Amino acid sequence: MRILGLFLILVVAAGAARAEILASDTGPIRVETMIAGLDTPWAIAFLPGGGYLVTERDGRLLHVRDGRAHPVQGVPRVAAVGQGGLLDVMVPRDFATSRAVFLTYSRTEPGGGAGTAVAVGKLAPDGTILRDVRTIFTAAPGSRGGRHFGSRIVEAADGTLFVTLGERGDRPSAQDRGNHNGSIVRINRDGSVPADNPFVGRPGVQPEIWSYGHRNPQGAVVDGQGRLWVVEHGARGGDEVNRIRRGANYGWPVIAHGRHYSGEKIGEGTAKPGMEQPVFYWAPSIAPSDVMIYSGWLWPEWRGDFLVGSLKFDMISRLAGNPLREVERISGASTGRVRDVAEAPDGSIWVVSEGQGAIYRLTPAH
Template sequence: MRNLFLGTAIFSASLALASCTGSQSGDTANATSAAVSDSMMAGEAVALQGNSPFAASSHATLDRPWALAFEPETGRIFITEKGGNLRYYQPADGTTGAVSGGLPEVVDEKQGGLGDMAFGPDYAESGTIYLTWAQDAGNNMTVAALGRGKLDCAAPSNCRITGFSEIWRQSRPAESKGHYSHKIAFSPDGQYLFLSSGDRQEQDPAQNLSNNLGTIVRLNLDGTAAAGNPFADRGSPTDQIWSYGHRNILGIAFAPDGHLWEIEHGPAGGDELNKVTRGANYGWPLRSNGNNYDGSNIADHSADDGFARPAIGWTPVIAPADMIFYTGNMFSDWRGHLLIANLRTTSISRITVNSAANSADEAARYEFPNRLRDIAQAPDGAIWVIEDGVGGRLLRLSPAS
């Protein structure tokens, strides 16, 4: 069976490569074109640049893929597409399918669209999945939203979501169609859902605890505020907040030692990786190691400013898209290392982290032909990434021979 998800109507000699990320920050890339072939078959080798540790193969082309997740037990890869579609691919035999019903209606504009997907901690018993998306809030305004439902794949090449409902949304809408963030991570014990909520390009809300923009929220699995949050006594939505002073968090993950880490876009410079601490303020927009796009200065992080400082920062930016802590055997020397898929630098950064010292170092950076939008680890320890934009490929990475 062919593994292509893109419809034949969109194939042409070249297609504009859409992106969601300003030329300085990586938030909005310059338009480029990429040839999209309708003859690509599963497993086609992909040439990588430099002395890469990876052997890469392409397994699908997609329409602006945004996030990927492996289904427990089956090993199928589910992939959200920004326009609102949810596709899947089975690496074992190359079969493909689509989720044809039950998906939310999304606002597909600029950085908005269908966002993250995650299988619930109790998925084996409940079949519950979680999705985030940009939702119409009226008057040309939007919010980031989170919902959950049951995945039903009774048909051999078709799935649907039943009982899908919204369980959380940003507490205030914005005219901007950017900085939704809306990335999901579950606590290691499976009891809590952590969700990134971007500043929506408004900056100031990230320092205002009366709303949940520019924050990481900690929720029960039903979307309600979890007990024990640092501002639980202040009422909704402040009782949801775990940390604040964030800009645009596109990666959030628990390290093997149980600590939560996040990676976020800076403005003109100052992308940063942070260990997430209960109740901490990460300084945005009062502190950043970057500057405003108009060139005006933002005070740098410093040891005495009262804000949490990044473990590592990047200027020029890498424009991080997502990240994982690697735990597999295929790249055994990398166990516990952080792997970051990058947009602007079209690369994977490999990071060593020290949670106790709140420090990190970039051990290596591996170049790719195109911008990378998401990264995931397969059950066999292989690494899978998706490229950004129209015609973005699904790539499997194994050790180079």
């Protein structure tokens, strides 16, 4: 079955792209199918000089170049349970010299259960294998649940790494800085703790924590000013866009702009002193995945806009303005359960559709 799946990927990638036009407020958008036949794709990362990497949640990493996909060997063994598996992939700015590739994944823990982990390896020049792979961070503690692993990994302006971690369905743990659940951590590229992290030296606090009080952040981006923005899942309502500040508490589960799935009230309300408010929130929930901030290269009108994938409503939400607000929803056959959305080096927008098992390239149709 795995051999057949790879064959299907190659055939579709080599064939003619499916024609689709999406409507938008700034004109029609042309959609090209770049690759199909994927098994629960989760993330995409572009490589300098062409080609890209794709993760599939069951543990496969693909190197795609010139319309052909090849599995990359050397990927850590993942705990593909529930929402866990092989998750994000990130190519750092110095890839041309370092060949480094960072992965986030759910890792089986010795005592049972699984935790979100970060691994790094060096991609061989032919793209067939990751060498010298090592796990540089594992969230503590692990959990036997299969929910809320996070996780995105992004490179900060100073070269450190931000990693988003869900609270694993254990709501109170998001306020407990003695564990990593429900936090955003900041680590060096070798997994060590940066000396200027906010809680370094604080007894009983995990030193990797940069911010906490998060539910399940699955989107992250660093803007042109070096600021970190995160998109995270609420419960029934209250999906949030947050600007992340050093050492800040984002409130979950004490405050929220939604309700539990049962309809019951969450915590103490929507605000509390010492807890951050979202820059924007959705009610009802859209189940947001990743987020990008667009350069304006092909769509000048979208410069600085946020594009957020939706797993629930099969669309891309475009946010703009100050204060930030949703100005448009872009949808079509190619936006089924959008798991990742990314800007390619040429300014085109690429969509990873978990629902379609495919990756699409978006460009202006005129």
